Amino acid sequence: MALREMALDQMNGGSFDVLVVGGGINGAVSAAVLAGRGASVALVDRGDFGGFTSQESSNLVWGGFKYLEGYEFFLVRKLCVSRNRLIKAYPDNIKPIGFLATLDKTSPFPPWLAALGSLAYWAIGSFRTHWPRYLSAKKIESIEPVVDTSGARGGIEYYDAYLPDNDSRFVFSFIRSAMDVGATAANYVELVGAERTDHGWRATLRDVANGGAEITCQARVIVNAAGPFVDALNEDLGPRTSHRIVYSKGIHLVVPRLTEHERVLAFFDDTGRLFYVIPMGRRSVIGTTDTRVDSPYTEATDEDRDFLLAQINARLDLDTPLSPADVIADRSGVRPLVVKREGGDQTDVDWTKLSRKHEVEVDGGRRVITLFGGKLTDCLNIGEEVAEAVEDLGVPLEDDTGGWYGEPAPATRAEFYRQARLMKLDDLRHKPQVEPLSDRLWRRYGRRAFQMLDAIRNDPAMGEDIMKSADYLRVELHLAARTEMVTKLEDFLRRRSKITQVIPEEEVRTSEGLREVAEILFADRADEKLIEYFGELPAGP
Numbered sequence: 001m002a003l004r005e006m007a008l009d010q011m012n013g014g015s016f017d018v019l020v021v022g023g024g025i026n027g028a029v030s031a032a033v034l035a036g037r038g039a040s041v042a043l044v045d046r047g048d049f050g051g052f053t054s055q056e057s058s059n060l061v062w063g064g065f066k067y068l069e070g071y072e073f074f075l076v077r078k079l080c081v082s083r084n085r086l087i088k089a090y091p092d093n094i095k096p097i098g099f100l101a102t103l104d105k106t107s108p109f110p111p112w113l114a115a116l117g118s119l120a121y122w123a124i125g126s127f128r129t130h131w132p133r134y135l136s137a138k139k140i141e142s143i144e145p146v147v148d149t150s151g152a153r154g155g156i157e158y159y160d161a162y163l164p165d166n167d168s169r170f171v172f173s174f175i176r177s178a179m180d181v182g183a184t185a186a187n188y189v190e191l192v193g194a195e196r197t198d199h200g201w202r203a204t205l206r207d208v209a210n211g212g213a214e215i216t217c218q219a220r221v222i223v224n225a226a227g228p229f230v231d232a233l234n235e236d237l238g239p240r241t242s243h244r245i246v247y248s249k250g251i252h253l254v255v256p257r258l259t260e261h262e263r264v265l266a267f268f269d270d271t272g273r274l275f276y277v278i279p280m281g282r283r284s285v286i287g288t289t290d291t292r293v294d295s296p297y298t299e300a301t302d303e304d305r306d307f308l309l310a311q312i313n314a315r316l317d318l319d320t321p322l323s324p325a326d327v328i329a330d331r332s333g334v335r336p337l338v339v340k341r342e343g344g345d346q347t348d349v350d351w352t353k354l355s356r357k358h359e360v361e362v363d364g365g366r367r368v369i370t371l372f373g374g375k376l377t378d379c380l381n382i383g384e385e386v387a388e389a390v391e392d393l394g395v396p397l398e399d400d401t402g403g404w405y406g407e408p409a410p411a412t413r414a415e416f417y418r419q420a421r422l423m424k425l426d427d428l429r430h431k432p433q434v435e436p437l438s439d440r441l442w443r444r445y446g447r448r449a450f451q452m453l454d455a456i457r458n459d460p461a462m463g464e465d466i467m468k469s470a471d472y473l474r475v476e477l478h479l480a481a482r483t484e485m486v487t488k489l490e491d492f493l494r495r496r497s498k499i500t501q502v503i504p505e506e507e508v509r510t511s512e513g514l515r516e517v518a519e520i521l522f523a524d525r526a527d528e529k530l531i532e533y534f535g536e537l538p539a540g541p
């Protein structure tokens, strides 16, 4: 039976300690910690895992240097500690990266003050990153010629970290590790109703991918991890909370790579707000914006695009300025920001200055835990707080040994690289501009990458690139089909991989190998899934 059918089968009539609603970063990390510490856990998301806010981030794992502007020292310290833990636990998936900030006449700070700030930031982060440095305009010009330094007063370089793959794949890694230790998780399953019982809840779940069939399961506790929808869900579940969510929209534009160096370029835009150029493989990502909105459903408008393009063109020395035609993909989402329920509608505050903190609220009577706000960077803290809250509600957990997060041990990694070297895995790579295969497979799959080595040894065709336009081996598709719950083609193209973020849609549609990808993932439903995604059967090359 396929992974998703098996999960639905287990959920139907099942009884769990905890039902997690929402498979973004907050829900994923909750499932991982709870299952890792011995609780029986079910998780549902009405879309794909990591398919809402958590796929629209800047992919940065950071303490938030810019939050020092709002004197949020405690939050920055907490995020820096979390960043440091994540860098240590995920040496291949979370990479330290330099941020080169160029300051011009319109910047709110002179470079010397920014340099002092970067020293303070380094100290707040316990000096765990590379040390920051002050840069003259001349120095910036020499190390990053793409930056237009004609109006620059100088700059700084400080360090944080980023996800070289993508945010939603990182989210999925928590879902996968929860499933590895017994959690039952299903995408495209919506919580549509919940009734109180003597021992907790009876939840009604709808399979939205396949005709809307309904099933029920029981849970002692519900974790509301619905991100921008937490308040709406709580209206149904009934807990009283002292916080609520407001929305701040942010967009990013993915464009051809703007600098060959693996560093983030930071600038102040005309409104005095920081924005970035962030590496994403062979592309650069420009963003983000920060606009108050009233709906969680957003898209990048022409106005948003024009604003970001104008800002970046004014700050880079490009032979041809970027135009909308250069935009390969865009990303748009809302930050779910936490505010006090009492205390006005917050219309009087500067929206961009609202705190990025999170709150975990527990309604012991109703046995609901609500997760407000948060960040990818904050995920370990949120996981630990959820576990504590679940224990407080009487669900016993095993001791926290930290085994629920992180990459496999260095000895396991060394053994993978040894085996990959012996079978000359990296020689299978034909595209010189992409990273070594051993790095890619280990980073993306961890322990599961051993199965791939076996499969390639048994059948060399498994080591061939499957899609002409993207870097994916045939064996990766087979593993994804078995273990990554790819329910729609978009789950693979946008979230398990980042293909549609870095390759123009037309190229994907006409890519050699696309049909085989669909056949491996969906067998006899391949045509249906291709039509679902493209609106018609792609003609192919």
Ligand SMILES: Cc1cc2nc3c(=O)[nH]c(=O)nc-3n(C[C@H](O)[C@H](O)[C@H](O)COP(=O)(O)OP(=O)(O)OC[C@H]3O[C@@H](n4cnc5c(N)ncnc54)[C@H](O)[C@@H]3O)c2cc1C
Pocket (backbone or CB within 6 Å): 021, 022, 023, 024, 025, 026, 027, 044, 045, 046, 047, 048, 049, 050, 051, 052, 053, 054, 055, 056, 057, 058, 059, 060, 061, 062, 189, 190, 191, 192, 225, 226, 227, 228, 229, 233, 248, 249, 250, 251, 288, 332, 333, 334, 335, 336, 373, 374, 375, 376, 377, 378
């Ligand atoms: C533009 C932007 C840039 C950002 N950049 C960064 C960054 O660089 N670094 C960082 O650390 N953070 C960043 N963040 C913040 C971070 O991305 C978010 O805080 C985080 O992804 C929110 O995760 P979540 O799990 O709370 O919500 P979501 O990811 O939205 O997950 C909630 C899930 O609940 C599901 N759901 C809702 N209702 C139901 C229901 N009834 N039944 C089943 N499922 C349901 C939804 O389908 C959704 O998938 C950024 C955010 C934005 C918008």
